[in-house]
Amino acid sequence: MSVTVRVPAKVNVQLAVGPLRPDGFHDLANVFLAVGLYDVVTVAPADELRVTCSGPDADKVPLDPSNLAARAALALAARHGREANVHIHIEKDIPVAGGMAGGSADGAGALLACDALWGTQASREDLLEICAELGSDVPFSLVGGTALGRGRGELLTPVETGGSFWWVFAVADGGLSTPAVYGECDRLRADSFVPEPDPSPALMDALRAGDPVALAGAVSNDLQEAAVSLRPSLRATLDAGTEAGALAAMVSGSGPTTAFLVSDEAEAEKVAEALRSSGTCRAVRVAAGPVPGATITVG
Template identity: 45%
Template sequence: MSQAAAVERIRVRAPGKINVFFEVGAAGADGYHEVASAYQAVSAYEDVWASPSDRFTVEVDGTVDVSGVPVDDTNLAVRAARLLAAEIGYDGGVHLRVHKGVPVAGGMGGGSADAAAALLACDALWGAGLSSAQLQRIGAQLGADVPFALMGGTAVGTGRGEQLSPALARGRFDWVLVISDEGMSTPDVYDELDDYRSTGSSFVPPVPVRPAVFPPVLQALRQGDARMLGATAHNDLSHAALRLRPALDDIINLGLSQGALTGIVSGSGPTLAFLADDEQAAVALQVVLSAAGHETMHVHGPVPGARIIPT
């Protein structure tokens, strides 16, 4: 291909995610960890507009703090667009406008959602016609969360998290998120988990031989049972994130004291996710947490993956 399709601009919306379950295996020889995750896409969104251009450029704004988001070739959306162009032999560029609604470096896959949205938007803009599976394969080169942002809904991820299997989920789960002013480095959190495990502390679970999602978690999702999910949700990275940032533990205790069914670190943190009984309970919990001086969001899941929004 040498020319973009005759389209002025394509808009795609992609969701952030919560890991309602996350178990981490030992680090391999390459430094990466095998994991087992239950992903849920939630109603915090990234919007990406793709417009024809001779070069690859990006601009970023949003309803969250975007000061740490790169606007050069290291931006995940730009990297995704370049990968797709190389895949299909497209020799032009694209201008991407990213509007962020997912906390940056908060463990909710906002950058991965940008990459997923860019893949779908550029595929449509350039008339490539790749399948969802092909886009997921390309996206997996940028991280395990990118294929899930394309898929959406609820899924189990294994390997490094990119080997996805859709999981049945009924009903609606309401979450209240507490957003931190400062993000956390995912590699730092994994390193802290490895270090914590090496101490033999009883506060951190032993390294699983083969990470797997607990069956009661999948049962809770299938039944749409928030209370069962609250009793079984788990994230191995919580131990490391709370060790790096102990103040998060106080916020978790506050949420639990106000009726949250569970309070977990989302992904590698530092965003905290509190599961509520229902929408009304989530609104009440959000009021309490906001009154305590915390920045909050009320989201629900599962929601669809990346999709084109008519303009």
């Protein structure tokens, strides 16, 4: 017997970062959009907890208990007074350390899969609470769609979205550490007043209208300057996408993946081809969103 869960990547259409909190996190207005690039997590009974991973980036994924999928299984097992004796296999398609919440996706996926495998029947609230303990982005990987994350990103409310948006993602060589990018953001803003983060009304209107041109005018990412500061070569990738006709060019979350909003699928293929031949990135992916969060496909 096994259970398989499919979990999407995300792009942040707004990432407003407030001042550094005493606990080392930042308050956010984090508008997540789940996009159709997926990791697939399968769990099956085993003698002991074990994680395996396949896919082109598999060698970059830790297989020890620091893996977010393993941590999710251990957290659920601890709550229900049982052993986490399960084999977790991750088919990884989400770029690793790319600002697309791949680890968070695996955490949410393993949690949902173990809950079904073990019949623990945890409530949605319990699952979301465990997700928040695992990481700021993990609750969103469970719920998917479009959502506003407040607090450190874990306090979610759904955002009405009137259509599907097409994206091209340029995957960079190597990853960027999320804490390092937040740290660089603090350093760059050390002498500026940093306001409390708020969701953009223009962005909410554009999402509700399903209007990619309006969305392109409203997207923002306070971590972009920091990601480009740590990885200056991203500037050339952003420029290549803009020159190819993307409506908006931005860093995805903490990067180094860059995200290009386009009007439709045909434009996506055009911009993708231009990015591929630009020589400014390692790989190019096309995806649309919003899509649902973690979903059981087998089991």
